[in-house]
Amino acid sequence: MSKISSSHRRVTLSDVAKASGFSPSTVSLVLNEAPLSRYIPDKTKNKISETAKRLGYRPDVFARSLRSQRSQTVGVLVIDLADPFCTLILQGIERKLLPTAYLPIVMDAHNQPQQLERYLEMMIERRIEGLITVANWLLFDITLLEDIDDRQIPTVVVGRDLESPTINSVLVDNEAGGYAAMQHLYELGHRDIAFVRGPRRLGDSRIRWKGVRRFATEAGLRLSPTLIQDLPGTMGSNSGFEGGMRLTNNLIQSAEKFTAILAFDDLTAYGAIRALSEAGRRVPDDCSVIGFDDIPAAAFSTPGLTTIQQPMGEMGEYAAEYILKQLERRGEDERQPYGDAHLMVPTLVARGSTAPNSPAPKKAGKKKRMKP
Amino acid sequence: MSKISSSHRRVTLSDVAKASGFSPSTVSLVLNEAPLSRYIPDKTKNKISETAKRLGYRPDVFARSLRSQRSQTVGVLVIDLADPFCTLILQGIERKLLPTAYLPIVMDAHNQPQQLERYLEMMIERRIEGLITVANWLLFDITLLEDIDDRQIPTVVVGRDLESPTINSVLVDNEAGGYAAMQHLYELGHRDIAFVRGPRRLGDSRIRWKGVRRFATEAGLRLSPTLIQDLPGTMGSNSGFEGGMRLTNNLIQSAEKFTAILAFDDLTAYGAIRALSEAGRRVPDDCSVIGFDDIPAAAFSTPGLTTIQQPMGEMGEYAAEYILKQLERRGEDERQPYGDAHLMVPTLVARGSTAPNSPAPKKAGKKKRMKP
DNA sequence: AACTGATATTCAATCGAATTAATAAATATC
DNA sequence: GATATTTATTAATTCGATTGAATATCAGTT
Secondary structure: OOOOOOOOOOOOOHHHHHHOOOOHHHHHHHHHHHHHHHHHHHHHHHHHHHHOOOHHOOOOHHHHHHHOOOEEEEEEEEOOOOOOOHHHHHHHHHHHHHHOOOOEEEEEEEHHHHHHHHHHHHHOOOOOOOOEEEOOOOOOOOHHHHHHOOOOOOOOOOOOOOOOOOOEEEEEEEEHHHHHHHHHHHHOOOOOEEEEEEOOOOOOHHHHHHHHHHHHHOOOOOOOOEEEEOOOOOOOHHHHHHHHHHHHOOOOOHEEEEEEEEEOHHHHHHHHHHHHHHHOOOOOOOEEEEEOEEEEEEEEOOOEEEEEEEOOOHHHHHHHHHHHHHHHHOOOOOOOOOOOOOEEEEEEEOOOOOOOOOOOOOOOOOOOOOOO | OOOOOOOOOOOOOOHHHHHOOOHHHHHHHHHOOHHHHHOOOOOHHHHHHHHHHHHHOOHHHHHHHHHHHOEEEEEEEEEOOOOOHHHHHHHHHHHHHHHOEEEEEEEOOOOHHHHHHHHHHHHHHHHOOOEEOOOOOOOOOHHHHHHHHHHHOOOEEEOOOOOOOEEEEEEEHHHHHHHHHHHHHHOOOOOOOEEEEEOOOOOOHHHHHHHHHHHHHOOOOOOOOEEEOOOOOOOOOHHHHHHHHHHHHHHHOOOOOEEEEEEOHHHHHHHHHHHHHOOOOOOOOOOEEEEOOOOHHHHHOOOEEEEEEOHHHHHHHHHHHHHHHHOOOOOOOOOOOOOOOOEEEOEEEEEOOOOOOOOOOOOOOOOOOOOO
């Protein structure tokens, strides 16, 4: 039973009509379960559906779309498909869309926001009925998305805090995440904690920091300004790694003691680990490292990376559901609340890259300076 | 200049016709540069193209597809989007397709080959003009693809050796890769090498092994059967990691000495590293590990993973080009050679997970037994 | 017997563009 | 000057499905 369909000539609506002895109109009404089919007796309905099945009829999507002015597609604009963060979100979206009649049209911006306009134009040309943008932390022009939204095409952004006044978004509770990361390190006994924060211009980064600060305040912990580094705002895709490495080197050379690093995201964390390793410091024995995201590599690297897990899959699912809901209530003309952000709860995943602080000395008098 | 298009009402062909003072036919001929437009004077042509541009005319893809029976799309069936191997290939495909008139319709099989048939049906419904299947090492039913090929839809598979008699494919030269991996370890002085091979049923795995054997024979090296482990054929997506871990534990417990592990792929290699680490063996000091693929994580893990790089991007590009070529010469009815496999050259990428063998003891007398 | 309303089915227009056959004017040929 | 030929443009059909208006049948009402 592996043949997909035996005859190569297309079966059209009127083929079914002819074969079943009814008119194309009737066939259409029946197969679409249109309201007008309400008076058509079951006998007719059965006959029609049977012949349709027998002939292997499949409606021509183009004819249908042309007539109905609906494409049955949802645009999915992914900022970078190679970013595992985006990929997992995308898979969540697909999971929700698969059982529906909507086909995702996936476009990959390859980390080049300059071309965003072009992609969106292509999507409009293809008459997408909804738009989901899967963003990583790359900055791009929001006004383009707002344009789409203006056109009555429901739009949502997943993964990033866009801080747009009009566009709804789905993202992780960054503050809770920052808080949890900090708490984890604190509970392991770390008091001298270094930070590699995200770019200042990035909303997500600021909010995570807010969570970190909140925990520190509550715990009565003072954060040393010397131990705070910021990733630059103008970074390519993978340069989180390089940034993390460079900034961690700064930290090491600053000569201020620290026993743990809280990194902006997993890639940054890996950069930190590399830098520490090159400086002869073992993770987690000499220094704990915690990331953010929980990309797949976090599980299979050695040591495993302790991190704040974003529920990427669920975020994608939620976004897809949101769009589907919008599409259902189309025409009701009740616009959803503007600029809403739906926050998902992050989860701490403790792996090998964090460990209790200083198993040896209880008295804090003996400080190991790397360089005087 | 961020507005994508000002007016929300669609501009149709006859709008342009009215505005320019010509008939829809003429406008269509001019804008498509159809053969019949050869007698139309430049004056007319210019006027029409100008008004078209002025009004912001964009042909309706559905109307066009309905009439011309061409969808201007290429189906891209990805076995697992979360697999970085697939992702990078996909990006290569996109790079080549972007400048053309063809839009990729990406479908993700989520590692569930049972649903393949359904996806292919959806693609046929969407009238894809060509099909690129991005395969990882998951086994699936080839006959489905052969069906597509039968329908005059050019088909190609990237990334896997399908061993199909009819379908063309693009993949890495597995034998050369196996050879190079082996050579690398040998040149570092390793003589006692353990292997975690891929599933026996997998063609790629067998060919890699062929390369390994060839080098061993040339170098006069005997391979110990005890040090050869095979991944099971029935594995989920990420279980390469678990498999690698489990089989490496077997190796460790076998008590036969080895100073390097040649793993089937990067994920397997990471499993091996984890197992070694848990057994107290350091990589690369106590044991070198080499992988295959060069997934992104290989670069940012610590130590970096030495591996055989597959040119994933280029493979994708090549596949896309192949399909485009087939589409160009459509109608010429000269079928391409059947079942061709285009081999791409792999590259050794030496990173931190491999190191010269035994800087210390020359005499191999002192064996550390894990358990008797 | 004429009329109403529910039931059952179909006609015909439409979506927007591509394309073939047809027409009209200008020029060339004998 | 009648007839080809080239140049320039268009009317009309087609792709395949949807849908509002129209028609036809029948049971029930007065």
